[in-house]
Amino acid sequence: MAAICSLFIINKSGGLIFYKDYGSAGRMDTNDSLRVASLWHSMHAISQQLSPTVGCSGIELLEADTFDLHCFQSLTGTKFFVVCEPGALHMEALLKVIYELYTDYVLKNPFYEMEMPIRCELFDLNLSQAVQKDRVALLGR
Amino acid sequence: MPTVGPRSGDAIFANVDRVNAELFTLTYGAIVCQLLTDLEEVEEVNKQLDQMGYNIGTRLIDEFLAKANISRCVDFKETAEMIAKVGFKMFLGVTASVTNWDVEGTCCNIVLEDNPLVDFVELPDTCQGLYYCNVLCGVIRGALEMVSMKTEVTWVRDVLQGDDSYELQVKLLKQVPEEYPYKDDE
Numbered sequence: 001m002a003a004i005c006s007l008f009i010i011n012k013s014g015g016l017i018f019y020k021d022y023g024s025a026g027r028m029d030t031n032d033s034l035r036v037a038s039l040w041h042s043m044h045a046i047s048q049q050l051s052p053t054v055g056c057s058g059i060e061l062l063e064a065d066t067f068d069l070h071c072f073q074s075l076t077g078t079k080f081f082v083v084c085e086p087g088a089l090h091m092e093a094l095l096k097v098i099y100e101l102y103t104d105y106v107l108k109n110p111f112y113e114m115e116m117p118i119r120c121e122l123f124d125l126n127l128s129q130a131v132q133k134d135r136v137a138l139l140g141r
Numbered sequence: 142m143p144t145v146g147p148r149s150g151d152a153i154f155a156n157v158d159r160v161n162a163e164l165f166t167l168t169y170g171a172i173v174c175q176l177l178t179d180l181e182e183v184e185e186v187n188k189q190l191d192q193m194g195y196n197i198g199t200r201l202i203d204e205f206l207a208k209a210n211i212s213r214c215v216d217f218k219e220t221a222e223m224i225a226k227v228g229f230k231m232f233l234g235v236t237a238s239v240t241n242w243d244v245e246g247t248c249c250n251i252v253l254e255d256n257p258l259v260d261f262v263e264l265p266d267t268c269q270g271l272y273y274c275n276v277l278c279g280v281i282r283g284a285l286e287m288v289s290m291k292t293e294v295t296w297v298r299d300v301l302q303g304d305d306s307y308e309l310q311v312k313l314l315k316q317v318p319e320e321y322p323y324k325d326d327e
Binding site for chain 1: 199200201202203204206207208211212213287288
């Protein structure tokens with residue numbers, strides 16, 4: 001069974017620009033995924049304001065009974081988050097890898113319009129490879 | 142997870158795919174010449190190069206942050222050092238240094254030791270006032286704008302104009318705080 005259920009990328013204004021699910025658990029339709037994305041964007045913003053820590057950069061990990069949600073926000077405001085099995089390891093590293101793939105195959109594509117939904121085949125391809133590699137590494141442990 | 146510091150520009154430069162330097166230089170030259178033909182006015186070409194750089198910068202910043210593993214800079218001084226020491230090295234393979242800070246710490250000059258864009262270039266008399274490498278100004282401006290810093294970047298010295306070095310002035314106009322555009326009680 002896959003460790004990762006789904007991956008979301010949201011732009012700095014909170015719009016969902018990429019969504020992909022892996023395996024049957026936690027699959028949702030377009031409306032639900034949009035809702036989750038904007039909910040998370042707002043929760044993230046609220047957490048920053050509520051946090052007693054000065055200069056808090058928002059929630060990085062949300063642990064629930066049936067899933068974990070790991071979030072990484074780049075300094076430019078784009079958020080990447082994965083929903084995975086509880087206790088899945090190395091998700092921060094995977095999010096970093098995904099961020100690099102995004103800079104390589106999305107932002108460098110001259111025909112990609114910034115802040116718009118991502119439709120780049122090269123990104124899809126390299127992303128599935130990265131996730132696959134992560135799974136293989138997981139099986140090996 | 143332990144926080145790792147920024148990677149050095151050299152290390153990243155050694156690890157990226159590269160193209161022949163002459164192809165790069167000649168491509169840039171062809172773009173500038175085409176702009177001169179199309180726009181005719183030197184001033185317009187400067188503006189267009191800056192705009193092109195801006196568009197590059199807004200995309201390049203994420204690659205810079207991702208690959209160089211950079212976390213938030215504490216102040217503008219650190220930002221300028223990052224651009225000079227890591228940024229220029231990573232993307233152009235040249236070393237740059239930061240000088241001439243003003244008292245408020247909002248304006249400095251970046252001196253390039255070498256400039257691969259201008260190999261083979263001699264400016265004709267008809268192009269006086271052309272900032273041949275103006276694209277670099279735009280890149281820095283665009284990149285910094287994406288991390289909420291409004292800046293003004295201009296050339297202060299250019300070997301092509303008869304100066305003895307390449308020097309950029311980076312002036313921080315304002316830092317746009319990353320707040321949400323609404324108040325709590327609205």
